[in-house]
Amino acid sequence: MELVVSELGVARGGVRVLEGLSFWLSAGQALIVRGPNGSGKTTLLRVLAGLQPAVAGTVSMAPDCVAYAAHADGLKVQLSVAENLMFWARLHAVHDIGPALEAFDLIDLQDRRAGALSAGQKRRLGLARLLVTARPLWVLDEPTVSLDSLAVARFAAAVEAHLRSGGMAVIATHLDLGLSAGRVLDVAQFRATRPVDGSLDEAFL
Numbered sequence: 001m002e003l004v005v006s007e008l009g010v011a012r013g014g015v016r017v018l019e020g021l022s023f024w025l026s027a028g029q030a031l032i033v034r035g036p037n038g039s040g041k042t043t044l045l046r047v048l049a050g051l052q053p054a055v056a057g058t059v060s061m062a063p064d065c066v067a068y069a070a071h072a073d074g075l076k077v078q079l080s081v082a083e084n085l086m087f088w089a090r091l092h093a094v095h096d097i098g099p100a101l102e103a104f105d106l107i108d109l110q111d112r113r114a115g116a117l118s119a120g121q122k123r124r125l126g127l128a129r130l131l132v133t134a135r136p137l138w139v140l141d142e143p144t145v146s147l148d149s150l151a152v153a154r155f156a157a158a159v160e161a162h163l164r165s166g167g168m169a170v171i172a173t174h175l176d177l178g179l180s181a182g183r184v185l186d187v188a189q190f191r192a193t194r195p196v197d198g199s200l201d202e203a204f205l
């Protein structure tokens with residue numbers, strides 16, 4: 001399996017942000033996306049995840065191959081930690097939430113209502129969902145926000161395990177996660193030179 005991105009152009013709010021962006025990833029590889037604030041990292045990830053269309057170019061992988069973790073954790077606050085994971089697991093026909101609880105140190109919190117978790121605990125639960133999606137490409141937007149150093153290490157270990165099992169990851173992060181198979185892409189070099197674009201780019205927010 002391979003992710004091939006060719007001559008991609010992306011826009012936000014009718015303004016072109018990036019153009020001419022190409023890269024590829026093979027099974028077992030990760031791409032770390034860097035760039036200054038407002039340079040288009042989130043917009044690129046949204047296009048990869050199928051949340052909005054590209055304005056130019058192609059992405060080889062269909063959105064249903066992608067597990068996307070945005071800035072927001074997207075949790076069901078009335079459900080417990082375990083119920084949140086079971087909800088996502090059922091949706092993806094995954095039967096065992098045990099490895100996800102274990103990987104993100106959530107076993108002791110599994111009966112706690114998600115709305116009553118701390119910010120870092122919520123983030124751990126949001127990331128644990130990745131492990132119950134069984135999707136090959138993880139697209140992650142600043143996944144380590146609110147995580148302490150131990151949780152960052154656990155997250156990096158989960159990504160490494162995903163890569164070892166043939167998965168891929170595209171991660172916007174300012175941290176060095178120490179991934180063995182991680183390349184860095186700085187989106188600043190792909191800043192659009194013709195920024196105004198009249199087309200509708202928002203499938204939904």
Ligand SMILES: Nc1ncnc2c1ncn2[C@@H]1O[C@H](COP(=O)(O)OP(=O)(O)OP(=O)(O)O)[C@@H](O)[C@H]1O
Nearest residue numbers: 012013014017035036037038039040041042043044
């Ligand atoms: N909802 C929105 N509507 C219109 N424009 C937006 C919206 N969100 C972001 N933008 C603009 O799109 C451009 C790219 O933003 P984007 O969020 O992709 O950058 P980023 O590199 O992820 O930034 P950061 O590092 O601050 O998270 C910026 O100029 C930003 O102001």
